[in-house]
Amino acid sequence: MKKDNTPPEILAQIRDRKNELGEELLILTHHYQRSSIVDLGDFKGDSFDLSRKAANSKASRIVFCGVHFMAESARILCAERQTVQIPDEEAGCWMSDMADHVMVQRAWNELVAVVPTDKVMPVTYMNSDAVIKAFCGQAGGIVCTSSNAGKAFAWGFAQREKIFFFPDQHLGQNTANQMGIAPDEIVIWDPAKPLGGNAPQALEQARVILWKGYCLVHTRFTIAQMESMRKKNPGAQIVVHPECTQEVVNLADAVGSTSFIVDYVTKAAPGSRIIIGTEINLVQRLADDHPEKTVLPLYESFCPNMYKISPGKLLQAIEQPDRNKVAVPTDIQAGAVLALERMLAL
Numbered sequence: 017m018k019k020d021n022t023p024p025e026i027l028a029q030i031r032d033r034k035n036e037l038g039e040e041l042l043i044l045t046h047h048y049q050r051s052s053i054v055d056l057g058d059f060k061g062d063s064f065d066l067s068r069k070a071a072n073s074k075a076s077r078i079v080f081c082g083v084h085f086m087a088e089s090a091r092i093l094c095a096e097r098q099t100v101q102i103p104d105e106e107a108g109c110w111m112s113d114m115a116d117h118v119m120v121q122r123a124w125n126e127l128v129a130v131v132p133t134d135k136v137m138p139v140t141y142m143n144s145d146a147v148i149k150a151f152c153g154q155a156g157g158i159v160c161t162s163s164n165a166g167k168a169f170a171w172g173f174a175q176r177e178k179i180f181f182f183p184d185q186h187l188g189q190n191t192a193n194q195m196g197i198a199p200d201e202i203v204i205w206d207p208a209k210p211l212g213g214n215a216p217q218a219l220e221q222a223r224v225i226l227w228k229g230y231c232l233v234h235t236r237f238t239i240a241q242m243e244s245m246r247k248k249n250p251g252a253q254i255v256v257h258p259e260c261t262q263e264v265v266n267l268a269d270a271v272g273s274t275s276f277i278v279d280y281v282t283k284a285a286p287g288s289r290i291i292i293g294t295e296i297n298l299v300q301r302l303a304d305d306h307p308e309k310t311v312l313p314l315y316e317s318f319c320p321n322m323y324k325i326s327p328g329k330l331l332q333a334i335e336q337p338d339r340n341k342v343a344v345p346t347d348i349q350a351g352a353v354l355a356l357e358r359m360l361a362l
């Protein structure tokens with residue numbers, strides 16, 4: 017794991033500026049942020065907690081310490097008089113880049129040429145651009161996060177026969193498995209191939225169509241790592257994020273969003289041994305926060321995008337209210353808010 021060498025005077029300056037600004041400023045931090053950032057924040061959470069917090073906040077300025085799609089969702093959900101800043105505009109997400117709106121629109125057009133539109137519900141993972149969320153909102157669909165994907169799928173199935181889920185194949189697969197959907201009713205949509213690489217008949221029969229996207233941080237976890245860690249740590253529990261492959265999820269003792277993982281460790285009895293398959297900054301912080309338990313990484317998997325947010329850049333954002341303001345065009349905002357609010361209402 018990278019060593020955080022932030023000079024103490026930067027941390028002190030951020031604290032001073034926070035005290036001066038009081039309730040005017042809200043600093044939101046995702047669980048994968050480095051500990052110095054989480055310590056400086058007002059609220060930490062998973063992507064769902066943070067979107068809800070942004071939607072309900074009264075602060076005139078929100079500084080979002082996470083990746084771009086998260087800050088963008090906060091921008092969409094809060095009021096016009098509020099501003100949302102991201103300390104580094106380059107903090108993107110590899111997975112969300114795997115489905116741009118041109119690709120998704122093309123896929124949708126191909127799909128609805130085979131299966132009528134009123135039979136397919138588009139569901140996008142929070143890890144996607146605002147344009148994709150807007151597309152879903154306008155097509156009657158919804159956004160979900162890793163903490164409510166099951167509810168979003170159930171919501172979709174209550175209205176339409178099939179779900180088209182993007183961009184994370186694995187979250188979609190794990191959610192469909194948990195709902196008891198048969199393997200032959202799940203197909204993968206490869207955006208590089210016509211009809212996603214499927215025969216029209218397979219799409220007619222499918223209940224779940226999964227975009228072939230993935231998170232590099234979570235697909236690094238393997239069954240071999242799990243077996244080796246279990247051998248070295250008899251009696252340990254393994255808990256993983258649902259962006260891991262279904263083989264890993266099926267072998268784990270528990271699966272859930274980053275907030276679920278935090279709760280799991282917090283509620284475990286002293287002396288427990290827990291092995292975690294998610295981003296290393298969260299695992300390391302849980303280990304530091306719970307010395308009475310043994311918390312180990314399944315493997316040290318690091319998200320460089322999340323790490324782009326540093327205390328120095330946070331200080332710049334606080335000191336310069338116009339720096340890196342997140343903006344979403346009005347027409348996109350209008351569609352995206354529909355899909356996000358449907359999620360918040362689940």
Ligand code: 13P
Binds near residue numbers: 259272
């Ligand atoms: P959470 O929804 O669990 O916060 O996860 C977001 C994410 O990007 C995981 O890689």
Ligand code: SF4
Binds near residue numbers: 322
């Ligand atoms: Fe994106 Fe994966 Fe990083 Fe999450 S961990 S922000 S999905 S690249």
